[in-house]
Amino acid sequence: MNATMPMRPIDRYFASYSDDHRNELNQRIHVVAVPAILWSVVALVWCIPSPGPWAKTGIWAALAMFFAWMFYYRLSRPLGLGMLAVLFFCGCLCRLIEIRFGLPTLLWSALAVFVVAWIAQFxxxxxxxxxxxxxxxLVYLLIGPAWVLSKLYRRLGWKY
Structure with missing residues (x-):
């Protein structure tokens, strides 16, 4: 990056986040636990039924994922597109588990993953x-998944 150009907000977030994650073991834990937490939060929100006679699951999660995606896309279009794919995968996985095993299984699985992944984080x-x-x-709760994805982008030689 050019020294005369100001840092983009995403670069400032990543610099600060990286400063709290220098230990290699902690970074490896985060690469597994952060996506697990992201999925578990999507799954927990997925389980909240929508009101009305057409009560369906997944609507609140879709809204939350949309607003999260907007946040990522505003910070970085390439990362925003990558996070769109990640969030889409999370939603598809939730729907698959709900259809195949039922909503209670999705709920209990999400709770278990959430607890185990946060224990690993700490x-x-x-x-x-x-x-x-x-x-x-609290914005760093959203930065974590993008930070993990940026590690993949760097490994693949992609710019974000």
Whole structure:
């Protein structure tokens, strides 16, 4: 990046987030746990039925995923498109589990994944010796998944 150009907001978020995630073990835990938490949150919201006679599941999750995607897309179009694919996958997985095993299985699976993944996150931060970024600003709950995806982009040689 050119030294005279100001940093983009996504670069500032990633720089700050990376500062709290220097330990290799913590980074590896995050690469697994952050997507797991993302899916589990989508799944938990998926389980909330919509009101009305046409009560369906997944509507609230679709809305939440749409607004999250807008956040990502505004920060970086390439990452926004990648996060769209990730969120689409999360939604498809929720629907598949709901159809195949039922809503209670989706709910209990999401709760279990959520708890285990957060325990892993806090173990990673114990090794790191730093508190999680979201404790300073809740926006980092959204930055985490994009940060993990940006690691994949860098490995593939893609710009974000």
């Amino acid at each position: 173990i990673g931060h114990k090794y790191e010796g730093r508190k999680p970024s979201f404790l300073t600003d």
